Amino acid sequence: MRYTKLKKVATVGVALITAGVALTGCSGNSGNGGASAGTSDSASTTQQITLTIGTFNNFGYDAPTSTLQGADLYQKYMDTHPNIKIEATVAAKSDDARSSFNTALGTGSGAYDIQAVDVDWMPDMIKNADKLIDLSDVIPSDRYQDWKTQIATTTDGKLIGAGTDIGPEAICYRSDLFAKAGLPTDRTEVAALLKGGWDKYFEIGQQFMAANTGAFWFDSMAATYQGMVNQIEASYIDPDSGDIIALDNADVKAAYDQLTAAAAQSAGLMQWSDDWSAGMKSDTGFATMLCPAWIINNMKNAAGEDFKGWDMADVFPGGGGDWGGSYLVIPTQSKNQEAAKDLVEWLTAPEQQVAVFAAASNYPSAVDAQQDSTVQAKTDAFLNSAPVGEIFANRAAAIDVVPYKGSSWFDIQSKMADALNRVDVDKTTNAADSWSTWQNDVKALA
Secondary structure, three states: OOOOOOOOOOEEEEEOOOOOOOOOOOOOOOOOOOOOOOOOHHHOOOOOEEEEEEEEOOOOOOOOEOOEOOOOHHHHHHHHOOOEEEEEEEEOOHHHHHHHHHHHHHHOOOOOOEEEEEHHHHHHHHHOHHHEOOOOOOOOOOOEOHHHHHHOEOOOOOEOOEEEEEEEEEEEEEHHHHHHOOOOOOHHHHHHHHOOOHHHHHHHHHHHHHOOOOOEEEOOHHHHHHHHHOOOOEOOEOOOOOOEOHHHOHHHHHHHHHHHHOHHHEOOOOOOOHHHHHHOOOOOOEEEEEEEOOHHHHHHHHHOOOOOOEEEEOOOOOOOOEEEEEEEEOEOOOOOHHHHHHHHHHHOOHHHHHHHHHHHOOEEOEHHHHOOHHHHOOOEHHHOOEOHHHHHHHHHHOOOOOOEOOOOHHHHHHHHHHHHHHHHOOOOOOHHHHHHHHHHHHHHHO
16 A cells, blocks of 8 residues: 545444444454454453544445445444444545644544554654554564564564565556557567666567657656655665765766666656556556555556556566555554454454455465465456466565665655656656755755
């Protein structure tokens, strides 16, 4: 799950309340994700409870709508917990959710019982670990890969987040535009064509542009840079000292220079904008884009599920990368901590993660869910029946760098997106001047 704007921006409240029925409490380390959702006699109560949860984008928990795919997990949970009412709010953008949650943590009030947190927020969450509940007593220690757990674990062993999904990346491509450019369209051949580093990706982009199809090679610089920077182990912050190293990092400058040198290949369409959505299905749009698992729903919403042309290749420049993935956290402000812990454990259990991937394409972070036959066998009609379960399993296995993101990383990255957008989208400045502005912005953050 990552930063995206949804058409749905609302509070969704659904309830099934029956007096006198016991609330099942924390499940400990059972991790079975079954319909009982983790029972504990010691936590039983007849109290009627409303649990509030704040998310962004599409976590796949809601009932499906015309613009949203979901597994209707909230209702499933309430059906087995008749004295629990779940009130869910979906923010318009993850930045909105982050701002509101940071304010609530700072003031000590106003937070939901459960908050969805993007992986890029995690350094700030670790800094505020004293304001978040330790989940190590309810989330099995072996539920996720080590790196997924470590991101949400403090130096003293406190687990502040339960993993929802991860974002292994492939390349999505318009087979119709590839055909116009004289490039192969079979996904196996496309994977072979693009195999290599970013230099190979932009080299093929030059070939595509030379064919003069009227379309561009990729959607935007800022989106493409996200995949590049996530392959740099220490991009902006020194893992040992915590100092900002962004300004002197040769790897960051090299990625910026390589990307801006390919400016002519970019459609200059800011992700999540109306123009980007239109470009998704336009013959003058873009032929490729970075495809973490969660973005598929955004593509469907933008192009329409019946649009034909998009496919997916089992390849990614530089080998592998993870973009996005989220966690659920519980602030100490919550007045319903035990009930919230039970819901968090259940929502992130393998069975529910399998259901979410089936309905909403968010790739599971739970190891058992990744190995589930339903996940591994999934295909997607929107992507020309691409074997997305198999592809994302391969892409997840290819992840060999887990970048360090200190507490200033998110803000520095936001300034980098601004720098790239000045060159690519607004076209108000050149790459060199925009880099200088970014340097000044970073210095101001120090």
